[in-house]
Amino acid sequence: MSLNATFKSFILPEAFSAEALGNFNVSKSASTLCLTLVVLYIYRLFLPSPKGSIKQLGGFPVTTAWTFFSKRTDFILGHFKASAAPHFRFQVLQHQVVALRGEEARKAFFDSKSLNFTEGYKILFGAAPRLQDITINTHNDVSWFNKHILTLLGKRRLTEMLPSLLEDVNVRMIGWGKKGCFDPFKNIYDVRISLKAALESQLTVLQLVFQMTVRMASCSELAEDRTTLDELQKLYWQLEKSSTPTALLLPWFPGPAKKRKRTATKELFTKIYDVAEARRKAAVPSSDAVDVLLGQGQSTTEVVEFIIGAIFAGIVSTGIISCWALVYLASDEEWMAKAKAEVNALIDKHTNTLSTESLSRRLATIPISAWEDEMPVMEAVIRETLRVTLTNTLLRRNVIDELSVSNGTIQQGDFVVYNVADVYLNSEIYTNPREFDPGRYDPGREEDKKSTFGFKRPRKGRHPCTGMKVAKLEIKVIVTMMLAGFDFDIVDKNGKHITKIPVPDRNDIHQARPVGDQCFFEFERIVD
Numbered sequence: 001m002s003l004n005a006t007f008k009s010f011i012l013p014e015a016f017s018a019e020a021l022g023n024f025n026v027s028k029s030a031s032t033l034c035l036t037l038v039v040l041y042i043y044r045l046f047l048p049s050p051k052g053s054i055k056q057l058g059g060f061p062v063t064t065a066w067t068f069f070s071k072r073t074d075f076i077l078g079h080f081k082a083s084a085a086p087h088f089r090f091q092v093l094q095h096q097v098v099a100l101r102g103e104e105a106r107k108a109f110f111d112s113k114s115l116n117f118t119e120g121y122k123i124l125f126g127a128a129p130r131l132q133d134i135t136i137n138t139h140n141d142v143s144w145f146n147k148h149i150l151t152l153l154g155k156r157r158l159t160e161m162l163p164s165l166l167e168d169v170n171v172r173m174i175g176w177g178k179k180g181c182f183d184p185f186k187n188i189y190d191v192r193i194s195l196k197a198a199l200e201s202q203l204t205v206l207q208l209v210f211q212m213t214v215r216m217a218s219c220s221e222l223a224e225d226r227t228t229l230d231e232l233q234k235l236y237w238q239l240e241k242s243s244t245p246t247a248l249l250l251p252w253f254p255g256p257a258k259k260r261k262r263t264a265t266k267e268l269f270t271k272i273y274d275v276a277e278a279r280r281k282a283a284v285p286s287s288d289a290v291d292v293l294l295g296q297g298q299s300t301t302e303v304v305e306f307i308i309g310a311i312f313a314g315i316v317s318t319g320i321i322s323c324w325a326l327v328y329l330a331s332d333e334e335w336m337a338k339a340k341a342e343v344n345a346l347i348d349k350h351t352n353t354l355s356t357e358s359l360s361r362r363l364a365t366i367p368i369s370a371w372e373d374e375m376p377v378m379e380a381v382i383r384e385t386l387r388v389t390l391t392n393t394l395l396r397r398n399v400i401d402e403l404s405v406s407n408g409t410i411q412q413g414d415f416v417v418y419n420v421a422d423v424y425l426n427s428e429i430y431t432n433p434r435e436f437d438p439g440r441y442d443p444g445r446e447e448d449k450k451s452t453f454g455f456k457r458p459r460k461g462r463h464p465c466t467g468m469k470v471a472k473l474e475i476k477v478i479v480t481m482m483l484a485g486f487d488f489d490i491v492d493k494n495g496k497h498i499t500k501i502p503v504p505d506r507n508d509i510h511q512a513r514p515v516g517d518q519c520f521f522e523f524e525r526i527v528d
């Protein structure tokens with residue numbers, strides 16, 4: 001007998017029998033309702049798991065689901081801390097969700113054919129705009145997107161695009177002036193900040209990443225026109241912020257937030273569509289991504305779908321990692337010195353040091369192979385920044401068959417979640433896991449090799465990150481331009497050097513910005 005059937009036959013007949021209804025009075029019915037809820041609560045707490053041998057969390061599904069959306073990392077890590085089991089089960093709306101941990105679970109999560117990536121992110125994530133909401137049919141499959149990323153963001157195109165990327169960053173950085181101070185994590189469309197702060201935060205690292213991503217994934221009309229770019233950014237941040245717990249839990253609720261999201265999605269779509277359509281009609285195609293996609297026979301709608309996908313897949317992660325890499329370097333003399341020495345060596349080896357050209361032009365002569373293979377210090381810094389700051393919960397849905405993981409049964413239709421803190425912040429794998437220590441990957445230590453998927457998660461399993469190559473190039477471009485072009489320090493709001501390194505907000509599903517007091521970069525331009 002199912003849980004539902006059992007529950008009905010025990011509780012409901014007595015509470016709502018004809019006799020009870022005949023003697024209806026308000027206080028009696030209220031106390032009956034309370035009693036019913038209490039019994040339901042106790043029933044859920046003490047009854048064994050209804051499915052397989054995975055323990056079901058007690059409590060009310062609505063509260064559980066709310067915490068899963070509002071404090072996701074604390075929710076998952078907290079429940080695992082309270083028990084030794086490798087999994088637990090809970091309910092989000094009508095969906096069953098299984099949280100996993102441990103090496104065996106990790107292997108199954110990343111390798112099982114039955115665990116579907118797209119279906120997992122569809123309901124439980126929700127940051128990207130859904131073009132279906134504005135009645136546009138889309139590819140419901142990440143492999144279509146991946147295929148285009150691999151051609152558009154491959155080595156040949158990165159080589160072609162590098163000078164423009166560096167120039168974009170250079171132009172923005174010239175706008176910062178010779179000296180100043182800014183909060184690297186702010187975006188100019190943050191509704192919580194004042195106008196003055198908004199103007200100051202025109203100087204942000206996230207803007208650099210936004211422009212580079214638009215440049216790589218679309219065309220110069222969008223990447224070079226500051227007004228259009230600002231409008232796109234504004235819509236982007238509006239949509240980013242629209243994935244609140246309420247919006248995710250009640251996607252059908254026709255409130256103003258839903259209307260705003262739909263309007264922003266439509267506006268974003270139309271702006272990009274118009275530019276792509278004009279490109280379709282242009283007499284001579286360029287080498288920009290839009291023209292490459294059109295040349296491959298993609299419709300204008302498909303081109304827009306790709307651009308929006310690329311913007312939402314990469315900007316926040318790449319931007320936040322760039323910010324944190326700079327924060328950690330500014331807080332760590334030893335690694336700052338190593339990173340600067342590496343950048344200087346690269347410049348000496350691959351550029352004309354006697355040239356009077358701008359720093360960005362000289363950096364553009366460094367071949368892509370050198371950016372990728374001759375920066376081991378920067379690679380270790382990026383890798384360590386990813387490990388320390390990102391504690392994402394990865395999502396899947398079991399679409400094919402019942403699956404057994406760590407002696408627990410995952411039913412067909414169940415969602416499955418895995419928080420990467422299980423490995424990244426695991427003290428059995430990493431010494432002092434919350435500390436920034438890029439040396440832990442050096443020969444002789446190699447802490448990442450202690451466990452399956454100990455690191456390089458984005459590159460392993462069935463869904464390795466197809467945008468990681470371009471993300472790393474963007475991060476390296478930003479960090480290199482900062483190290484070679486500026487002296488900078490990390491300071492508090494009074495301009496005092498910060499000795500206590502900020503910590504990321506692990507519960508923010510999208511942006512792991514620092515918790516607590518704001519931090520700033522105080523900078524001075526030393527090379528133009």
Ligand code: HEM
Pocket residue numbers: 117142145146149310311313314315317318321386390394395457458462463464465466467468470471472
């Ligand atoms: C530092 C920046 C980035 C980080 C930390 C990151 C991280 C990840 C991670 C952890 C996954 C695996 C998710 C899972 O298994 O559930 C992933 C997948 C993916 N990423 Fe990234 N990513 C970054 C940048 C980008 C960029 C710039 C793009 C595209 C322009 C991108 C596109 C994708 C795609 C398409 C997938 C899914 C691949 C598949 O399912 O086959 N990512 N990323």
